[in-house]
Amino acid sequence: MSAGWLRRRFLPGGPLPAPRPATPRASPVPYRRPRFLRGSGSSPAADAARRPDARPVRSPARGRTLPWNAGYAEIINAEKSEFNEDQAACGKLCIRRYEFGAEEDQEWLTLCTEEFLTGHYWALFDGHGGPAAAILAANTLHSCLRRQLEAVVEGIVATQPPMHLSGHCVCLSDPQFVEEKGIKTKDLVIGALERAFQECDEVIGRELEASCQVGGCTALVAVSLQGKLYVANAGDSRALLVRRDEIRPLSSEFTPETERQRIQELAFVYPELLAGEFTRLEFPRRLKGDDLGQKVLFRDHHMNGWSYKRVEKSDLKYPLIHGQGRQARLLGTLAVSRGLGDHQLRVLDTNIQLKPFLLSVPQVTVLDMDQLELQEDDVVVMATDGLWDVLSNEQVARLVQSFLPGNRDDPHRFSELAQMLIRSTQGKEDSPTGQGQVSYDDVSVFVIPLHSQGQGGSGP
């Protein structure tokens, strides 16, 4: 994306968008549940026909093993939407290598058919405005990631990424320059994840436009490669490392609240994006006529602290970011500030677009499994916000730590644990936490065991 593109696309005075094709180029994205749920009794029809008191917790059929024997479970929301807008994907990641042709000419590089490096991939997508974007992301993101990793795999397997991908040294001190910048092979995987998310976002934009559909989704991805676990997050899902003596978040959430300064800054640079309908400033509550002329608490884009300003008429407009905590909304519309899709999303009854304020690029954290001295019950819990809305990190960790040690002989214990975590969000009196919290949202959970798989290179 270039600045020129942003201006043409989102600012007044740019050319009109190309007219939509009279007939869609593709049929609507069909609704489905994750492939690995086949045979588990789940069906799209079941989603539409559900009753609130009969929402089943779904897991893969017992004969079906996910990578690393990970556990998975999901539950559909309590009639918030017709379909479950969460989606999940996982699988083996087979990365091939380009090889030189006979003449060692770059133009003749060809992609080998055999895998060169393997990893594993688990992903959760929490859709909004319909299930289409999450389904497209579940179908697409792993391919984008494989492609991006294949483009740099020579660098990933090197001791240190070479300045030139061809390996030729233009300047004798190139390795020294790379060393001084502190560039490691893990930085290439981070870069590949960042680019894969952006590529996937573009694919989703094209596909949704072609099928005349709308929607967006968050994306939380865990990738194992060469003894490291990469967690990439764009949205408000969360990954949590739980060990016997340690609880460590592997992601942080991106919401209008956590990204306030970035969002206000963009509105400062491009006030046209608010079309005179919103105020960029943050106040403790929405202002009213009675506040005019008073000095009230406020914050602008460059402020971490608070100050007072005298209220003018323009301050009475609806705030760019409004509401508190789980209720905070961007332009009164969206609860997340990063994710995929939403290319056509507009503020209700206006032409004001959300997309310029959204980032598709994820934040990536790296867990060096080889350095961890992993124990048998060490897991990563990945879940959409429906879980974290009603269970704290500590509560989830306690459930994990109390369940796993007593169930070491059960080959399905990670799946059982995922189901138990979901049941803990359903407010049952007999729920393991006994506190009766209720999530009315879609909830999806992966429980990824790290022991043995994390040891020694690229996994099984």
Add this chain to the structure above:
Amino acid sequence: MSAGWLRRRFLPGGPLPAPRPATPRASPVPYRRPRFLRGSGSSPAADAARRPDARPVRSPARGRTLPWNAGYAEIINAEKSEFNEDQAACGKLCIRRYEFGAEEDQEWLTLCTEEFLTGHYWALFDGHGGPAAAILAANTLHSCLRRQLEAVVEGIVATQPPMHLSGHCVCLSDPQFVEEKGIKTKDLVIGALERAFQECDEVIGRELEASCQVGGCTALVAVSLQGKLYVANAGDSRALLVRRDEIRPLSSEFTPETERQRIQELAFVYPELLAGEFTRLEFPRRLKGDDLGQKVLFRDHHMNGWSYKRVEKSDLKYPLIHGQGRQARLLGTLAVSRGLGDHQLRVLDTNIQLKPFLLSVPQVTVLDMDQLELQEDDVVVMATDGLWDVLSNEQVARLVQSFLPGNRDDPHRFSELAQMLIRSTQGKEDSPTGQGQVSYDDVSVFVIPLHSQGQGGSGP
């Protein structure tokens, strides 16, 4: 600053800047050393007449006590510039209160002459491009801060900042809104520091223009107020808390390297700011003709990781941020990315301005002294980059921890310690670290003891 202002001021097509007055409205800012060095044998003439082997370490005269009995010492650079471009200031901060007139009409609020709240203030300014900006900052910033604190002092002394400064509740649940946002009185002090830095930056801009001078400076400020120590930093100076069992940085540095993404992002949004002379992208080294067509390591504004791109001709331009570590420069010109001044600074022989890429707003950290159980030898060391270039946090802490316990009876021990820290940067064989590191830069150091002063409110 509004976006419109930024566009008019810095982008092509804006109106021409007002012509400079034929004769300066003010005389040049006179060079001076900090007021509290008077009588210590320091003099501006001594700076200009120094020889590299005879640079004295200067401290306040023995009879002069700084706030909290803090120690101070400085040394001029080894002929890098004619004058010492570092400046320092400290003093008591007397904050008055507005009081209602007889009719309780806001318009009749008047500032009382008596102090209402007192605190203390220590500040270091590291100038570049001449000493003028640092001198102006040392003369001005505390006044800006006092004014900003006086504007919100009613909120600062409240249990919780009121939604309206007048204390009137427009909406009955106002305190609840403030509570939900988690706004504390310390956030008003942070806001006041942020606004004071910006106000001071504007004053410096006007003063430098009026006196036909140039230059900029970093700013590191510590403020004690109501049992808390606020450390505000814009630049590459550093404040370090040293206790018997703890070393805690109270600031982080703002350089073209640490603020790469913010700077690249601005160049992405406003490519005009580079006037076609620079490339926004980061490469491990500057590219040359031989790199054309090769795939080389690069990073753009949205990337934390690295990837490869095929080199085009535009990639051969000089990089927006170039060099490594201490050598990193913004637009080939400046080593810091936040600070005060530099309103007229341009890339040599071009019309490309640095100011749009610089922030005057500081990052503020808060040390809650009342919560610390302070010991007698707990101090904050504040110093310009000349110290930290040659001594690590751990080395400084070791010097502090080995010096103070044995010198508890010496009333000048904090001053002695400041001088000893400076001597440790001069590469003497008999220096306390014995490692012979040499700083050729200006170095200024405050050592602020926290014990007793930090206990119980607003200090002595």
